[in-house]
Amino acid sequence: MFENIQKKLSLAVKNLAGKGKITEKNIQDAVRQVKMSLLEADVNYKVVKDFISKVKEQALGKAVLESLSPDQEFIRVVKNNLVELMGGEKPEKIIVSRNPGFIMMAGLQGSGKTTTSAKLANMYQKDGKKPLLIAADTYRPAAIDQLEQLGEQIGVPVFTGDRKNAVKIVKEGKKYAEKLLHDIVIVDTAGRLHIDEKMMDELDQIKELINPEEILMVVDAMMGQDAVNSAKEFNSRLELTGLIVTKLDGDSRGGVIISTRQVTQKPIKMVGVGEKIEDIEPFYADRYASRILGMGDVLSLIEKAEKDIDQKQAEEDAKKMMEGKFDLDDFLKQIKQIRKMGPLGKILEMVPGMPKENVDLSKGESEMNKMEAIISSMTLKERRHPRILNYSRKQRISKGSGTTLQDINRLLKQYEQLKKAMKQFNKMGKKKFLGKMPF
Numbered sequence: 001m002f003e004n005i006q007k008k009l010s011l012a013v014k015n016l017a018g019k020g021k022i023t024e025k026n027i028q029d030a031v032r033q034v035k036m037s038l039l040e041a042d043v044n045y046k047v048v049k050d051f052i053s054k055v056k057e058q059a060l061g062k063a064v065l066e067s068l069s070p071d072q073e074f075i076r077v078v079k080n081n082l083v084e085l086m087g088g089e090k091p092e093k094i095i096v097s098r099n100p101g102f103i104m105m106a107g108l109q110g111s112g113k114t115t116t117s118a119k120l121a122n123m124y125q126k127d128g129k130k131p132l133l134i135a136a137d138t139y140r141p142a143a144i145d146q147l148e149q150l151g152e153q154i155g156v157p158v159f160t161g162d163r164k165n166a167v168k169i170v171k172e173g174k175k176y177a178e179k180l181l182h183d184i185v186i187v188d189t190a191g192r193l194h195i196d197e198k199m200m201d202e203l204d205q206i207k208e209l210i211n212p213e214e215i216l217m218v219v220d221a222m223m224g225q226d227a228v229n230s231a232k233e234f235n236s237r238l239e240l241t242g243l244i245v246t247k248l249d250g251d252s253r254g255g256v257i258i259s260t261r262q263v264t265q266k267p268i269k270m271v272g273v274g275e276k277i278e279d280i281e282p283f284y285a286d287r288y289a290s291r292i293l294g295m296g297d298v299l300s301l302i303e304k305a306e307k308d309i310d311q312k313q314a315e316e317d318a319k320k321m322m323e324g325k326f327d328l329d330d331f332l333k334q335i336k337q338i339r340k341m342g343p344l345g346k347i348l349e350m351v352p353g354m355p356k357e358n359v360d361l362s363k364g365e366s367e368m369n370k371m372e373a374i375i376s377s378m379t380l381k382e383r384r385h386p387r388i389l390n391y392s393r394k395q396r397i398s399k400g401s402g403t404t405l406q407d408i409n410r411l412l413k414q415y416e417q418l419k420k421a422m423k424q425f426n427k428m429g430k431k432k433f434l435g436k437m438p439f
């Protein structure tokens, strides 16, 4: 994800880094690159324009111009503004306070609405609540069966009623929830391929019936501008309370996060990061901004590594890494090396995709411990070819290392991200770049 944005931004930074000092002229060039990258990521033009004028103003300010490493300062300015654009540092929570409280799910067919409904139900169940799913997507064939199966898998009841009339299903489902004392009711509504009046009418009626505390629209990050347009329409008709962006684990252009938020002015409340039931998480704008700007952080990490660690070993590793050849065994070596560098918090902060809450030193340590434990529980073949890690292998590793499947998937993702970033970095020509870095 975000490859495009990253590439462009790293180019902008590269150009700045060569200059040593930032001037109005080279800021203009860097800003133009940022602008292009956001436009290419499907971010709305007006949003980009406002964003750029802010970045420009701040980048030309004293702090950046007089900084010792203006390129890093510039990244900081872009990052802060990105975070703001995506809704600030604090994740917005889904709020359900009534009993039962209703969450209405909306979205186009294929956006991941049914899957996300089950993911939410699972999350609440784990949290000690007593959720009920109401299957009112009577349009997409098999949506009701799919929700039933998911419900069975996670042990959450699914109300299906007569399976034909969505409004009737919801009406009866509501009574059922009240009778059986469910405290959170998640209603999966009709998904069509396109918005039409009949569907909107039905959604209106359902909304009226349940008076939901949350109306969450599920949008597919891969859908680009179409996702943005539909979010706008849904919002004007239903008054959404928030958005859930799915498929952020894929190759999507991250612009949907920024654009849907901007056109609806509604917060992204959760993000979907995979097909499995646990693959849902709160939206940390800060983390996504870091990911977008991941290149810069990786660069600092390498710089630090080269200074602090056994030079020869580091060079060998860096070469391997940058050719995209390093496997999980090398990754384990890296982790061990990194531990020598300390303070861990600072280093973890630089690894793209690393959860920010881990910046806390003790948690950073335990994250490293987990990573070590996971890789250590793998066979050599698995470390060399992580692709063969299927579900049963992961289960074995999870048992062996005392970690969860989620931990394992997270580690694999971080490994993939680092590998990808390194490949890009390599393309840019490391020697040339580092030689020019002003530190």
Ligand code: GDP
Pocket (backbone or CB within 6 Å): 107, 108, 109, 110, 111, 112, 113, 114, 115, 116, 140, 143, 146, 191, 246, 247, 248, 249, 250, 271, 272, 273, 274, 275, 279
């Ligand atoms: P609906 O028509 O909106 O109810 O869509 P579904 O819930 O059936 O999801 C459509 C497809 O997207 C399914 O194959 C899901 O497994 C997949 N999907 C949903 N959310 C995610 C996600 O966050 N990541 C990935 N990779 N796939 C997802």
